[in-house]
Amino acid sequence: MLNDLTARMEAIAKKLKGEGKLSEDNIKTTLREIRRALLEADVNFKIVKQFVKNIQEKAVGSEVMKSLTPGQQLVKIVHQELINLMGDKNLEINLPNNRVNKIMIVGLxxxxxxxxxxxxxxxxxxQGNKPILAACDIHRPAAVDQLKTLGKQLNIPVIHHASNKIKKIAADSKEFxxxxxxxxxxxxxxxxxxxxxxxxxxxxQLKEIVKPDYILFVSDAMAGQDAVNVAQEFNAQLEFDGVVLxxxxxxxxxxxxxxxxxxxxxxxxxxxxxxxxxxxxxFHADRMASRILGMGDILSLIEKAEASLDEEKALKMSKRLKKNIFTLNDFYDQLQQVKNMGPMDQILKMIPGVDQKMFSKVDLSEDTTVEMEAILSSMTEKERDNPDIINGSRRKRIAAGSGTSIQAVNKLLKQFDQMKVMIKKMNKGMKPGKMFGF
Ligand SMILES: Nc1nc2c(ncn2[C@@H]2O[C@H](COP(=O)(O)OP(=O)(O)O)[C@@H](O)[C@H]2O)c(=O)[nH]1
Ligand SMILES: [Mg+2]
Structure with a gap:
């Protein structure tokens, strides 16, 4: 989907994310690259101009957030502008079951x-509705047949009429x-x-007869800017409610x-x-924007992280880590804090300062995270504080209490040991992640 544009924007974003500092020069280069990528994607030049201007203004005026590198922050601004461009609010389509709702589909x-x-x-x-289809493309017999075939496949009634009068088809549909x-x-x-x-x-005329609740304009995404002119014309004549690409x-x-x-x-x-x-x-503008920038839902994770993490706790944690203190209690705390934000491996990917390679050995998928939490919560405070005391009989008790196995408990303890080693390495080499203090 939008492969060329995505590849280009992704490359721009990737380069940016690595930037610890942004100069006027590399902001300029970035904006030029974005401009070119959009023009080549056949976006209207006026829109491109405004888009780039918006980013420039925001990039200059914004305060750098503690948890993001300047490069990441610029990506975030581009992301937000893409969302604004593609639609900051959605059309809510409500189709209550206690009436006959009508949707008209128009387009070339x-x-x-x-x-x-x-x-x-x-x-x-x-979604629980009971639809029928009205075949109002009366000019081409093949069009009616096409709809009839599709309706048959899906077992959804198709209303049509030999007279090919749209008034009649509309009336029949309503009655049916x-x-x-x-x-x-x-x-x-x-x-x-x-x-x-x-x-x-x-x-x-059909609009006047039917009085639809919603009109959706269908546009071929491959048509580029041409499609935009057609859309404008349809909208001027019909005032549609939403677009289908x-x-x-x-x-x-x-x-x-x-x-x-x-x-x-x-x-x-x-x-x-x-x-x-x-x-x-x-269609969700935010998801599409993330897709175009090649970052999945990572940006929303950043937002969630910012909203849900207790900064003070993180700071304390970071201080402990610097002294190479990291117990299972700390680990448990971290797990609690991040558990509602999604899979840990994804979260780790977006933490500035965390060396991904170091974590590649640790399995942090969602399933494992749930299991880890169960095991950790079956330990006593004392055990978490001093894992060395967890002997064979304690492992057995923890495994039974958490509904897991001794192997799973062993695995967690081993991973914990690996993490401690990584933290030591990080303390020697680089700064630990700012937000989570890993
Ligand atoms: N690949 C692809 N083909 C589509 C899609 N929607 C429609 N088509 C194809 O586009 C052609 C025209 O579609 P049709 O529904 O007959 O267009 P209409 O003339 O506007 O009613 C058909 O061959 C469809 O199978 C789509 O989302 N993806
Ligand atoms: Mg058709």
């Missing part, structure tokens, strides 16, 4: 409307939904290869994804990631 021919119509029905059925207690009608509509007045008139699984450059929200003011709600009924994803 070939953009993926019919495919998306069936994907959306499938999606909402999983009411009589059979369906709470959602999704209208597939006709598109053309280009905007044309006749098509617009027809969709506008299809074919995001292809090699779309990203122009549409990054420009459409700021040009139309309407958020991207869903993306299509394939031709199958399940190839639909909710």
């Amino acid at each position: 021919q070939g953009s993926g409307k019919t495919t998306f119509t069936s994907k959306l029905a499938n999606y909402y059925r999983k 939904a009411e009589q059979n207690l369906h709470d959602l009608v999704i209208y597939d509509t006709a598109g053309r290869l280009h905007i044309d007045t006749e098509m617009m008139q027809e969709v506008k 299809t074919k995001m699984d292809g090699d779309a450059r990203g122009g549409a994804a990054l420009s459409i929200k700021s040009v139309t003011g309407k958020p991207i709600v869903f993306i299509g990631v394939g031709e199958k009924p399940n190839d639909i994803e909710e």
